[in-house]
Each structure stands twice: as structure tokens, then as C-alpha cells.
Amino acid sequence: MDMTLLINEFIITGIIVVLLMLDFIIKDKKEVIGVVYSVLMFALMLFVMFFNRQGKLLDGAYVADGISWFAKITILAAAFLTGLMSINTIKVSKKYSAAYYILLACSTLGLMFLVSSKELITLYVGLELATISLYALAAMHKNDALSLEAGIKYLILGAVSSGILLYGLSLIYGVTRTTYLDGIMSYASTGAISPVFIMALIMTLLGVGFKLSMVPMHVWTPDVYQGAPTPVTAFISVASKAAGFVFALRLFAYMFIRLDYVWVPILSVIAFLTMTIGNLMAIPQKNVKRLLAYSTISQAGYILVGFVGASVIGISSVMFYLLAYTITNIAAFAVVAAFAKSTGSENLDDYAGLAQKEPLLALIFMFALLSLAGIPPLAGFVGKFYLFYAAMQKGYTWLVVAGALNSTVSLYYYLLVLRQMYLTDRKKEMPKVVMPFGIKLTLLITMAAIFALGLFPGRVLDITTDIAQKLFLQ
Numbered sequence: 516m517d518m519t520l521l522i523n524e525f526i527i528t529g530i531i532v533v534l535l536m537l538d539f540i541i542k543d544k545k546e547v548i549g550v551v552y553s554v555l556m557f558a559l560m561l562f563v564m565f566f567n568r569q570g571k572l573l574d575g576a577y578v579a580d581g582i583s584w585f586a587k588i589t590i591l592a593a594a595f596l597t598g599l600m601s602i603n604t605i606k607v608s609k610k611y612s613a614a615y616y617i618l619l620a621c622s623t624l625g626l627m628f629l630v631s632s633k634e635l636i637t638l639y640v641g642l643e644l645a646t647i648s649l650y651a652l653a654a655m656h657k658n659d660a661l662s663l664e665a666g667i668k669y670l671i672l673g674a675v676s677s678g679i680l681l682y683g684l685s686l687i688y689g690v691t692r693t694t695y696l697d698g699i700m701s702y703a704s705t706g707a708i709s710p711v712f713i714m715a716l717i718m719t720l721l722g723v724g725f726k727l728s729m730v731p732m733h734v735w736t737p738d739v740y741q742g743a744p745t746p747v748t749a750f751i752s753v754a755s756k757a758a759g760f761v762f763a764l765r766l767f768a769y770m771f772i773r774l775d776y777v778w779v780p781i782l783s784v785i786a787f788l789t790m791t792i793g794n795l796m797a798i799p800q801k802n803v804k805r806l807l808a809y810s811t812i813s814q815a816g817y818i819l820v821g822f823v824g825a826s827v828i829g830i831s832s833v834m835f836y837l838l839a840y841t842i843t844n845i846a847a848f849a850v851v852a853a854f855a856k857s858t859g860s861e862n863l864d865d866y867a868g869l870a871q872k873e874p875l876l877a878l879i880f881m882f883a884l885l886s887l888a889g890i891p892p893l894a895g896f897v898g899k900f901y902l903f904y905a906a907m908q909k910g911y912t913w914l915v916v917a918g919a920l921n922s923t924v925s926l927y928y929y930l931l932v933l934r935q936m937y938l939t940d941r942k943k944e945m946p947k948v949v950m951p952f953g954i955k956l957t958l959l960i961t962m963a964a965i966f967a968l969g970l971f972p973g974r975v976l977d978i979t980t981d982i983a984q985k986l987f988l989q
Contacts, residue, residue: 538613549602552616560591576634581982586630593754594623601746603951622648626758635694653743665742680722686715726759730789740808749848753841790816794924824905830983836898846961847883857948867939884929894968
């Protein structure tokens with residue numbers, strides 16, 4: 516048994532222990548713990564990037580393969596950037612500052628374990644480790660009613676979705692007599708599929724849909740995003756979604772590939788509803804975090820468009836877009852965090868005249884929003900192009916047309932934000948927006964990545980395509 520395959524998980528466990536020890540040693544400067552967390556996460560991300568071991572453990576329950584490697588880089592990038600933007604923006608007392616970063620690290624550990632799992636129990640345990648930490652993080656502002664409400668809603672609805680998911684997984688085990696994905700795929704390939712198995716597949720899809728903010732399991736998203744601390748909202752919006760889609764890739768694009776005649780039509784309708792409802796509900800929003808929450812729902816719909824596409828290019832496009840979306844969304848939330856820290860407001864109307872007062876911050880926000888809308892030459896354009904191309908390859912032209920129309924709708928409410936920043940005069944003096952070093956570094960890294968992925972996507976696309984091809988050769 517080659518335990519070195521677990522070295523990434525061992526390292527992040529060590530990071531958690533280090534943070535715990537620092538909590539006893541450092542009493543005055545909570546920023547120090549944030550800096551240590553960010554540096555260690557960045558170092559681990561580089562380590563994972565250049566130390567790509569592949570193999571299996573625990574009879575194949577844990578695998579280190581291309582998908583897990585790419586997903587871990589994406590998750591660690593989100594964890595690093597979230598820590599960086601949290602250093603001077605998170606409103607927690609010195610007493611709980613270490614707990615905040617420890618919970619972030621615990622959630623990251625669960626997500627990393629999840630993306631390497633190829634067995635139902637380990638998948639579920641990794642998912643719950645990640646999400647239980649997120650419930651606590653959402654309610655981190657103990658004196659803020661919205662934060663407490665976000666944590667409670669996230670917990671209750673998360674428990675319901677976990678129950679649905681677990682019941683679906685238990686039915687799968689009851690029918691197939693195995694919890695290993697390879698064994699379940701062998702059963703699904705026989706063609707003798709029982710109605711109970713189909714019901715289990717649908718319940719599993721609904722359970723996973725909660726993590727992805729997929730209609731009809733999306734109702735928690737705007738309230739949790741608005742109430743949670745902004746860095747936590749950024750982390751929930753990207754890292755948990757990346758792990759959730761890897762979960763879905765393992766189950767549906769790999770394990771249930773022979774049953775695509777069952778889940779692909781269902782998922783294509785859900786993709787249409789998700790991006791349409793998300794975009795339409797975003798238009799009247801006056802709170803920027805709620806607007807970005809509905810934007811996140813619509814983005815999940817776009818990813819599902821690629822998910823139902825041709826096998827190899829579909830998986831490749833989903834992985835590429837998850838990386839592009841992670842970088843872009845963190846950039847957007849970093850701007851929101853900096854603005855809220857200085858002005859105490861998340862109201863869209865208060866962004867009036869931001870371009871005159873803080874032209875660089877407004878410019879960065881504009882690029883982030885245009886990337887989410889899919890405007891070239893930004894990362895979001897390349898990602899959406901390949902998602903839609905994958906669906907075209909499978910013959911889902913109507914879904915691609917719907918995606919293109921929804922992208923136009925999304926551009927409308929993104930332009931409403933830009934109009935507020937650039938064309939609307941402010942009625943009262945705006946406080947100076949102070950950007951701490953952590954926020955500045957976060958914005959610098961994300962902007963560089965957005966343009967790099969938009970202008971030079973070839974290398975990353977080659978990597979994701981190679982990973983997708985190898986998945987079906989296992």
C-alpha cells in the first residue's frame with residue numbers, strides 16, 4: 516500500500532495542527548495566522564501541481580488520477596485566495612480568528628478527499644467533512660443576524676439534501692451489492708436495470724444538485740451568500756461547486772455512462788431551468804452578493820450544458836470552466852469584500868460613482884463581470900465556448916441556443932452594475948475604499964489568471980482533454 520498517495524491530505528492535516536498550535540502561541544495579531552495559512556496553502560498548491568503521483572489505495576476506494584489532481588489544484592487555489600482576501604476583511608474576534616482558518620482548512624481537506632474517492636462511502640464522508648465546516652463558516656459572524664440565519668438555513672437544507680443523497684446511495688448499494696464505482700458501472704452496463712435503481716439515480720442527482728445550486732435545489736443560495744462573510748461566500752461559490760461537479764463526473768459521466776439515456780435528458784432540462792431562473796432572478800436584485808448568488812446559479816446551468824455533452828470534450832470543458840469560474844468569481848467577491856469593508860454596504864446603489872473614486876477597483880470588477888458573462892478575450896468566453904461546443908457535439912443544439920440567449924440576459928444585469936459604477940452620479944460622498952495588501956494580491960493574481968486563460972487557453976485545455984481521455988481508459 517503506497518501511503519505516499521495520501522501525502523497531500525497528510526500535509527493539509529499538518530497545516531490544521533500548525534494553525535491550532537499558533538492559536539495558543541499568538542494572542543494579539545490575528546493577521547499572522549491568516550498569513551501563515553495563506554503561505555502554507557500556496558506552498559501546498561505548488562506541491563500538488565508539480566508532485567503528480569498516480570495510483571490507488573484501499574482496493575480502489577481512493578484514487579490519485581488526473582481528475583483528482585486538477586480538481587485539487589483548483590480547490591487549493593480557491594482556499595489560498597480565500598485566505599488571502601480574508602486577512603484584513605473577515606470580521607471575527609481574535610478569539611475566533613484561528614478557528615476561522617482551521618475550518619477553512621478542514622473544508623478543503625474534505626473537498627480534496629472527495630475528489631479522490633471512487634467509492635460511495637468515502638465520497639459521502641469527504642462531502643460531509645467539507646460541508647459541515649462550511650455550515651460553521653457561514654455563521655461565523657456571531658453578532659450578525661443575517662450570518663446566523665445563513666448558517667441555520669445552510670445547515671437545515673444541507674441536512675435534507677444529504678438525507679436524499681444518502682438514501683439514493685443506499686438504494687444503489689441495495690441493488691448492486693457494492694459501493695465501488697467500478698462495480699456499480701459493471702452492473703449498469705448489463706442493461707438489466709431495475710426501477711429502484713433508476714429512482715436511486717434520480718435521488719442521487721437531486722442530492723448532488725444541492726451542492727451545485729442546481730434548480731430545484733437552489734433556494735438556499737441567495738440567503739446563504741448574502742448572510743455569510745464575503746470571503747466565505749467566495750469559497751462556497753467556487754470550491755464546493757468544483758468538488759460537487761467532480762462528484763457528479765465520477766457518478767454520472769463515468770459510473771452511469773451507460774445510462775445516459777436516463778439522466779442526460781433530465782439534466783438537460785435542469786440545465787435550461789437553472790441558467791434561465793438564475794439569470795431572471797438576478798435582474799431585480801439590489802444587493803450585490805444576492806446578484807452574484809443568482810449569477811452563480813446560472814453559471815451552474817452553463818456547466819451542466821457541457822456536462823450533458825460528448826464524453827471526452829464534455830469532461831474537459833467542465834474542468835476548464837471550473838478553473839476559469841473559480842478565478843473569476845473570487846476576483847468579483849474580492850472587490851465586494853474590499854468595498855463592504857470600507858463602506859459597510861453591499862447595496863448596488865452605493866456603487867454609484869465608484870469608477871470616479873476608485874477607477875482601478877471598478878475596472879477590475881468590470882473585467883470579472885464581463886468574464887462571467889463570457890465576453891472575449893477573458894477566461895469566461897473560452898470556457899463557455901467549449902461547454903457549448905461539447906453540447907453541440909452531442910446534438911443538443913436547442914440547449915446551446917438557450918445558453919447563448921441566457922448569456923445575453925446575464926450581460927444585461929452585469930451591465931446594470933457597470934452603469935452604476937461608471938454612469939451614475941453619487942448623491943453623497945463615498946468613503947475611500949481601502950484595499951489591504953491581501954485584497955490587492957488576490958486581485959492581481961486573479962486578473963492575471965483571467966487574461967492568461969482567455970488569451971492562452973491551449974495548454975490547460977490540452978491537460979484537461981488528456982485527463983478526460985484517460986478516464987475512459989481505466
